Amino acid sequence: MSDLHAQTAPFVRDTMLPPDPPPAMQSGAVKWLRENLFSGWLNTLLTIAGLAAILFLVQKFLPWFLHSVWDAGSITECRAIIEERWGPGAEGACWAVIRERWPQFLYGFYPAELYWRPVLAFGLLLIAIGPILFTQSQRAATIFIALIAALTVVSILALGQYNVLALVFVAALVAVQVYAPRRLMIFTLLYPAVGFWLLWGGSVWVPVVAVLGFVLGWLAFSLVQPRGGSILAVVAAVLVPTFWWLFAAGPVAGALQGVVPLGIEAVRSDRFGGFVLALTIGVTGIAFSLPIGIILALGRRSDMFLVKTLCVGFIEFIRGVPLITLLFTASLLLNYFLPPGTNFDIILRVIIMVTLFASAYIAEVIRGGLAALPRGQYEAADALGLDYWKAQRLIIMPQALKISIPGIVSSFIGLFKDTTLVIFVGLLDPLKGITDAVRASIEWKGAYWEPYIFVGVIFWIICFSMSRYSMYLERLLKREHR
């Protein structure tokens, strides 16, 4: 019985069979290739064409990059070295032009012994905007600021121009960020004066007196407001500093300089060039075009006829005119109308024009963001009893700006790249001005691609960082549940 049972008991597998590997055509790299590159005759054809194009480019340009020469005194020397190393007829990149002239590409004709000043100004700029860039995360801000501070210190030391005061100042800022983070915002507000002073130098009293104008404006506002109301206070807050800057600031700065002569070597605008110039114009333009753009956008949506007309007129005029026209106006036409002997700094004129130009575009971008907000948001703000400015600040703008981030950053990137147009008014921008100036020396005449590639790479790094940051910001501010 049991025997029978034993022989008739069915076979029961107590372990799983190992799975067979999928067919070779349906797995791994082959599958990926089939699905993505060769999924039909058209795609196969396109893939092959694409590969051929890449191969062609690599074959054409790779040798040029591989045959790079970094160490030569002139383009002819470069060619001799390339011929000697890789045989006659070989072509190669002559990066020696960058190696020898890189300070010019970065600093223009800024005095060489003062290179630490633009470096410090740029480092401080990043430190100053650190708290704004990373408002959501104290830790990220601290890491960013410490990193930038370290880089700044290293760069200044690498230049061999170490300036104890500057280094101590940078260290102090990091300490402030670590121990009293909110105080760093004071430095952020003061940065424009600090940056201006570091770049242009001269008496320390000039920026101090200029900042004093803002303090006076604030004082006027807070003194007038309780007695005369908001509108009068705003008028006073605009008029008092304007008069101060126009009439009193110069003599006061001169007098203070006479009493306490404090200052660093002045550097004139015609010494600016290269990326120092591009960043000065670009950063100032970016910093000022955003607030002006916001005001213009609000003005355009305003119910007040005059405000609205002015804003629309300004925006449409500026957007309808090419930037180069504005630059020509700034550099050449203004001189006809200003009183003779007026020395209105050319970089300042260009900055003003670039800022106005960018702010018109920003205004339209922000108007797009405002238009995207549902009416309910405005009504909710009214229902809460907020006045116009509070509603804008607390409810409308945060949402509108968030929607506009990609557009705003695009405008900023465009503005930064547009700074190269200043070559048309004789300022030496990095892309063409400095490149042409370098090529005008007989040693480097004929070095065509290398300077462009070098300058292009730096522009790309800066613009790509801006773009990445904007994506980070968008992710951070994402509130909807989609």
Added chain:
Amino acid sequence: MKKSVFLGTLAATTVLAGFASAATLDDVKARGELICGVNTGLVGFAAPDANGNWQGFDVAVCKAVAAAVLGDASKVKYVPTTGETRFTALASGEIDLLSRNTTWTFSRDTDLKFTFVGVNYYDGQGFMVRKDLGVSSAKELDGATVCIQTGTTTELNLADFFKVNNMTYQPVPINTNAEGEQQYLAGACDAYTTDASGLAATRAVFADPENHIILPEIISKEPLGPLVRHGDDQWADIVRWTLNALIAAEEYGVTSANVEELAKGTNNPEINRMLGTEGDLGTMIGLDKDWAKRAIAATGNYGEVFAASIGESTPIGLARGLNAQWTQGGLLYTPPFR
């Protein structure tokens, strides 16, 4: 009505601007600095070196004028100007003097209201072709593609030349000299045309200069020289005679090396008058009597400037040709210092 008011205002402003800048010499002296418009970069004529010091043939004129007027050749603020901005910069008073390889033409002199004070380089437009094109004269260029810089007199000269010779050509417009070289080398055009001095400089830095030839025809006259605004003759005189002093110095054998010694007095009254040991030519143009001596000491005479920046010993290697002294068969001829 409105339009005329506007135009009237514009005219008044222009006149005012003209008045205001009438005494350029006083402005320059008060400022302690000469503002000189130069090229943004042209090999041999104007280029900043690695330290940002401007050098070159056109820059030397700025230096000489600064030395004559201010006593210091380094007191110059160089304003790089482009082909588009140069004339407006001068007219608006942004610069005191334009020394930027600018061709002296009728309309620029009269219609644009400038005063060309002389010629510091006699140039002319030429052609460069590849040797294997088998062309030995510009008259054989019928049907050729030509790389040509837009917006310059060279573009018009080219059209004139082909029209006169009943030939056709296909222009390849380019923007800058560097781009032109690149296009020409890449084979985008058969011939490259620009001023002969520029062609020589371009060819000098090619990897294979022996495979390119500059055709013998010079199809235009390009007298290049410094210029100032209309309406300030004293300032024009100063620039004119500073340039003349450099040219005359070469003629009389005064160099930067021996000018100090010759200024003590020579037996050539012309040199004595120029260097201020005899007479007082300097006061006639509002300067002191050592003005020419300082100018020559600062930059050297015309021949020295030429040799140092674009001459045969430099890589550009231009021969003196038309730019030799009249005694050597060239066109340089200064009126007497008397």
